[in-house]
Amino acid sequence: MDAGSIAFGVIATALVLFMTPGLAFFYGGLVRAKSVISMMMMSFGAIGLVGTLWILYGFNMAAVDSPFAFSGNPFSDFGLAALAAGESANTDLVGVAYGSTFAIITVALISGAIADRAKFGAWMLFAGAFATLGYFPIAAWVWGGGWAYSLGDLLGLPAVIDYAGGTAVHINAGAAALALTFVLGKRIGFTKGAHKPHNVPFVILGASILWFGWFGFNVGAEWLNGLGNAGLITLNTIGATAASICAWLLVEKLKDGKPTSVGAASGAVAGLVAITPACANLTPGWALLLGVIAGAVCALAVELKWKLGFDDSLDVVGIHLVGGLIGTVYLGFFATDTGLFLGGGAGQLAVQLIAALGVMVYAFVIAFLIGFAIEKTIGFRVKNEDELAGVDQTVHGEDAYGYELERERERV
Numbered sequence: 001m002d003a004g005s006i007a008f009g010v011i012a013t014a015l016v017l018f019m020t021p022g023l024a025f026f027y028g029g030l031v032r033a034k035s036v037i038s039m040m041m042m043s044f045g046a047i048g049l050v051g052t053l054w055i056l057y058g059f060n061m062a063a064v065d066s067p068f069a070f071s072g073n074p075f076s077d078f079g080l081a082a083l084a085a086g087e088s089a090n091t092d093l094v095g096v097a098y099g100s101t102f103a104i105i106t107v108a109l110i111s112g113a114i115a116d117r118a119k120f121g122a123w124m125l126f127a128g129a130f131a132t133l134g135y136f137p138i139a140a141w142v143w144g145g146g147w148a149y150s151l152g153d154l155l156g157l158p159a160v161i162d163y164a165g166g167t168a169v170h171i172n173a174g175a176a177a178l179a180l181t182f183v184l185g186k187r188i189g190f191t192k193g194a195h196k197p198h199n200v201p202f203v204i205l206g207a208s209i210l211w212f213g214w215f216g217f218n219v220g221a222e223w224l225n226g227l228g229n230a231g232l233i234t235l236n237t238i239g240a241t242a243a244s245i246c247a248w249l250l251v252e253k254l255k256d257g258k259p260t261s262v263g264a265a266s267g268a269v270a271g272l273v274a275i276t277p278a279c280a281n282l283t284p285g286w287a288l289l290l291g292v293i294a295g296a297v298c299a300l301a302v303e304l305k306w307k308l309g310f311d312d313s314l315d316v317v318g319i320h321l322v323g324g325l326i327g328t329v330y331l332g333f334f335a336t337d338t339g340l341f342l343g344g345g346a347g348q349l350a351v352q353l354i355a356a357l358g359v360m361v362y363a364f365v366i367a368f369l370i371g372f373a374i375e376k377t378i379g380f381r382v383k384n385e386d387e388l389a390g391v392d393q394t395v396h397g398e399d400a401y402g403y404e405l406e407r408e409r410e411r412v
Contacts, residue, residue, distance in 0.1 A: 001091045009094040009223045015216025016101035020047055020108050022213055026206025026265065027112050030314050033198040034390025035116045036400045042111035045124050050107050050131045054100040055080060061136035062099065062143070067150035071137040098220060099139070106135050106169045110367070112314035113177035114184050114380075116195065117387050120395050122380040129370045130176060134363055135168070141359070142168040148355040157347035158338045160355045163233075164221045166277025166328040167359040174321020175360045176367035177312060183371035184381045186311040188388060195313070200261055207265035211241060214272050218279045233279045237272070240279075240291035244271025247295030255299075263299070266319060270298035273323035278331050286334045294326050321360070328356045 001009075024043035028036040050058075057074035064072050077083055083092055107127045111118075141148045142162050152159035162168060187195065197203055218237045222230050248267025249259035274294035275287060282290065302318030305311065312318065332349025333340045340349050374380045381387075386394035393399060 005223060005226075006090060006094060008227070009091075009098060009220070012216040012220025012223060013094065013098045013101055015213045016098065016105065016220060017047075017213075019101070019210050019213035019217065020044075020105050022206050022209025023105065023108055024206070025202045026210060026269070027115065027314055029199040029202025029204075029206060030112075030197045030262070031115045032195060032390070033401055034392050034399070036198065036202075037392040037396050037398050038118075038120065039111070039115055041120060041396060042118070042123050042127075043108040045120065046108040046111070046127050047104050049124055049128050050104045050135075051100050053128060053131055054103050054136075055096070058103060058131065058136045059096050059099060061132075062139040064140045064145050067145065067147045067154065069140070069146065071140050071146075072144070074132075074136075095224070098223075102165060102169060102217075103131060103135050103139070106165075106173050107131050109169075109173035109316060109320055110177045110180065113312045113316045114180050115313035116187050116391060117184055117381050118391075119378075119380060119382055122374050122378060125374055125378070126180075126367075126370055126380070130367055133370065134176060134366050135172065138168050138172050138359055138363065142355070148358065151351050151355060152347075155347075155351065157351050158344065160351045161281050161331045161335055161338075161348070162277045162328065162355065163280045164218045164276045166273075166324045167355050170273045170276060170320040170324030171328065171356055171360050172363045174317050174319075174324055175363035177316035178310065178321065179364045179368035180371050181305075181310045181312050181317075183368060183375050184311075186309075187313065188384060190311050192306050197262055203262055203265050207268050211268055211272060214241075214276075218276060222280070229280050232284070235284055236275055236279045236282060236287040239284055240275035240287045240294070241268050241271035243288045243291030244268065244274065244295030244298075247292045248299045251296050251299035266302070266315065267295045267299065270294045270319050270323045273320055274327035274330070277324070277327045278335070281331060281335045281338075283336060290327065290330050290334070293330070294323050297326060298323050325356055325360075328352050 020043050024040040028040045031039045056079055060076045061071040061074050107130060140146045148160050214237055219230050219233045222233055245264050245267040248263050252259045252263045271291040271294055274290050298319050301322040302315040329352050332352040334342060335348055336342060338344035338348040340346055371380060382391055
């Protein structure tokens with residue numbers, strides 16, 4: 001690769017890595033003032049641990065020689081010494097670094113479902129185990145030659161389309177988040193309106209950083225293809241997200257009487273999630289329609305936790321699982337040339353559904369088993385009194401806003 005292509009790969013890597021601090025701000029603003037450090041630390045903990053594991057053995061696991069293999073051999077090039085000594089090391093190592101950022105943010109996304117009540121050490125143990133048994137194999141299935149990647153050939157149908165992570169990232173993280181809500185249970189005082197965002201500007205800042213970094217997420221995946229489709233991907237990443245904001249705000253206005261800034265930020269994330277798998281395979285008009293559907297449906301889906309009784313603290317299920325499913329399945333209808341309504345048959349829809357459901361079921365089961373094992377051994381959830389006092393102080397010994405929190409404790 002020429003120097004310009006390498007530079008673009010480095011920039012895309014930095015953009016996607018920046019998304020996880022953006023997620024920390026987005027999640028941090030949504031929780032209570034006495035939980036913001038804990039929330040942000042779970043994202044930074046994922047950067048540290050998952051980034052390390054990816055280099056040691058995760059990258060090796062993310063490619064397979066057979067569609068029937070579970071994952072690659074984690075010890076095939078432990079620590080990547082052989083890759084670093086290869087003739088194409090400059091390009092290869094940028095690709096490894098880029099892949100690490102996807103692994104990191106997938107795991108970090110899960111943390112939003114267990115805000116206010118998780119032990120940091122238990123979270124780190126879960127993050128390492130889920131990265132190893134959840135993300136690394138699923139990345140191999142979707143992008144590294146595994147069963148989802150090869151599904152079209154195996155069935156004589158079109159190939160599964162997941163350009164930048166509808167299944168591997170968002171459905172994966174959303175299903176795992178749902179599993180952990182059952183493991184950790186509900187927060188104390190889990191009722192609608194009881195846990196309000198403590199810092200709305202943080203939420204807007206975090207969503208803005210996520211949108212900025214998402215161009216590395218979507219367009220960055222095109223760098224090995226010579227950037228031949230970069231214009232379409234860039235426009236779709238803007239269009240679907242913009243339309244999703246409008247749809248979410250309209251639903252809020254009709255349902256609750258007022259459009260909110262948190263709703264605008266959430267609508268943006270929902271649109272970004274939905275366009276992720278589809279950004280390279282939709283014309284701009286169909287991308288706008290996808291954004292409208294994702295924004296409206298996700299705005300309604302986040303209410304399900306109140307009706308069904310699972311405490312998904314920051315709506316990882318309602319946005320990432322639902323949005324990821326919408327974007328992945330939508331391709332079965334509207335993917336250019338292969339979608340059911342655009343000249344193709346039902347084959348594209350069939351493989352999209354199989355891949356989405358397969359990843360969702362596996363991610364839920366493996367996350368539940370890991371989380372359950374942690375809860376029954378070292379404990380995953382903090383004590384009730386620590387939750388009431390605030391996990392920032394009890395887990396990390398820090399306060400985000402020390403003076404005000406001291407006054408609050410005195411009043412309590």
